[in-house]
Amino acid sequence: MSYLSHLECPRCGEEHSADKPINLCQCGGPLLARYDLKRLTQKLSPADLRGRVATMWRYREFLPVEDGQEPVTLGEGCTPTFPLNELGKRWGMSDLMLKDEGLCPTGTFKARGASAGITRAKALGIATVAMPTAGNAGGAWSAYGARARMEVIIAMPADAPEMAKTECIAYGAKTFLVDGLISDAGKMIAAGAKEHGWFEVSTLKEPYRIEGKKTMGLEIAEDSGWRDLPDVVIYPTGGGVGIIGIWKALAELEEVGWISGKKPKMVAVQSDGCAPIVEAFEAGRRDSDFWEGAHTLAGGIRVPKALGDFLVLDAIRESGGTALTVSDEEIVAAHAELAEVEGALICPEGAAAAAAAKKLREDGFIAAGDRVLILNTGSGLKYPEMTEVNLEVLPKGGRLPV
Ligand SMILES: *Cc1c(COP(=O)(O)O)cnc(C)c1O
Ligand SMILES: [Zn+2]
Numbered sequence: 001m002s003y004l005s006h007l008e009c010p011r012c013g014e015e016h017s018a019d020k021p022i023n024l025c026q027c028g029g030p031l032l033a034r035y036d037l038k039r040l041t042q043k044l045s046p047a048d049l050r051g052r053v054a055t056m057w058r059y060r061e062f063l064p065v066e067d068g069q070e071p072v073t074l075g076e077g078c079t080p081t082f083p084l085n086e087l088g089k090r091w092g093m094s095d096l097m098l099k100d101e102g103l104c105p106t107g108t109f110k111a112r113g114a115s116a117g118i119t120r121a122k123a124l125g126i127a128t129v130a131m132p133t134a135g136n137a138g139g140a141w142s143a144y145g146a147r148a149r150m151e152v153i154i155a156m157p158a159d160a161p162e163m164a165k166t167e168c169i170a171y172g173a174k175t176f177l178v179d180g181l182i183s184d185a186g187k188m189i190a191a192g193a194k195e196h197g198w199f200e201v202s203t204l205k206e207p208y209r210i211e212g213k214k215t216m217g218l219e220i221a222e223d224s225g226w227r228d229l230p231d232v233v234i235y236p237t238g239g240g241v242g243i244i245g246i247w248k249a250l251a252e253l254e255e256v257g258w259i260s261g262k263k264p265k266m267v268a269v270q271s272d273g274c275a276p277i278v279e280a281f282e283a284g285r286r287d288s289d290f291w292e293g294a295h296t297l298a299g300g301i302r303v304p305k306a307l308g309d310f311l312v313l314d315a316i317r318e319s320g321g322t323a324l325t326v327s328d329e330e331i332v333a334a335h336a337e338l339a340e341v342e343g344a345l346i347c348p349e350g351a352a353a354a355a356a357a358k359k360l361r362e363d364g365f366i367a368a369g370d371r372v373l374i375l376n377t378g379s380g381l382k383y384p385e386m387t388e389v390n391l392e393v394l395p396k397g398g399r400l401p402v
Contacts, residue, residue: 002067003062009025016031024307032207032210033210041257046258056077062211062218062252072122076104077112077215079102081223087354092361097230098373107139108300108382110136118141126199128151128197129145129152129200136378137203138168142154152173153174153176156168156178176188203241204239204306215245221253221259231366231367232267232365235266236300239306243268264373266316267324267360274294275291277312280309281317281322286314322360324360334355349377353376
């Protein structure tokens with residue numbers, strides 16, 4: 001049974017039908033999917049999940065999928081969480097954990113959003129989706145679009161990572177490079193969508209990507225036995241879809257009575273070269289200003305203005321969390337340390353979250369015994385440039401100079 005009931009604008013409260021393609025509310029707000037959680041409560045309990053597929057679609061009642069519809073899936077979700085014991089010892093935390101989204105198809109958690117978004121687009125009969133991207137979203141939507149036999153149009157800055165271009169082309173997306181920023185690519189996509197009738201799926205202009213990323217929150221709760229949730233969840237925040245999604249998931253689980261009591265403090269991590277949400281948090285505001293001259297080596301969190309900034313700020317404040325910045329140097333150091341002492345090759349954004357854990361312990365926001373969960377949003381294998389490789393070639397037949 002599908003429990004999706006309608007879409008709601010969190011800015012003005014207006015309700016919209018979920019049965020036809022829609023981007024934003026007329027007030028400009030992003031739309032959130034709402035479900036018939038009363039009916040769901042009566043029909044489903046955590047025990048029903050036992051034995052289901054180990055993908056995010058094990059939570060299909062909480063997702064925008066039609067009765068009897070096969071989701072468009074590549075096995076995304078149900079990523080591992082493991083303890084960082086050595087790092088915890090070094091940084092003074094006895095219960096430090098990492099959830100590794102690098103194991104998702106296409107190497108990042110963008111796969112979750114794409115799986116949900118493309119599944120819904122398919123049900124609504126959409127033939128072509130179009131988006132600007134800085135990297136990982138393009139790869140993920142191209143992959144799921146290919147699987148759904150849907151046309152995908154991608155525009156990205158000419159200086160986007162080579163891997164992003166490679167992925168989109170390999171998956172058969174119509175890929176365009178733009179001499180400009182992602183915002184410039186976004187304007188060209190919007191114009192093309194108007195002209196050609198493509199459905200725009202850029203971040204939060206499409207309501208279902210959040211639903212996919214929400215499943216991280218469902219997994220965090222299920223992995224905790226629906227009881228011992230982390231005290232702190234640390235998330236590298238760009239558009240903020242993940243943090244909004246995790247917080248939404250926890251609210252829905254509370255509403256159906258699957259979890260109760262204290263929820264995790266949500267922490268948004270940004271770079272000191274692009275920190276609109278941190279700035280708004282510190283200023284006590286609910287909206288962020290456009291961040292001029294955004295720069296950081298962590299491209300996933302280089303987002304100068306997020307459409308859902310107010311939802312991120314709400315989640316941080318409601319949860320008693322915080323927002324902070326880290327520098328590129330701290331990102332590089334955390335990236336190296338996780339690989340060397342934990343065997344975890346993570347993405348720069350994940351390294352930003354790890355660096356933030358260290359800082360929050362130092363300034364006392366995190367207590368020594370807190371259960372702390374770092375989200376690593378992508379695989380380090382997509383970022384070979386993070387590690388300097390500078391090896392001398394030895395003549396064969398000689399001795400290794402160890
Ligand atoms: C997109 C991206 C982010 C930021 O995600 P949001 O949910 O939009 O804040 C973080 N890390 C990686 C690797 C990404 O690709
Ligand atoms: Zn509205």
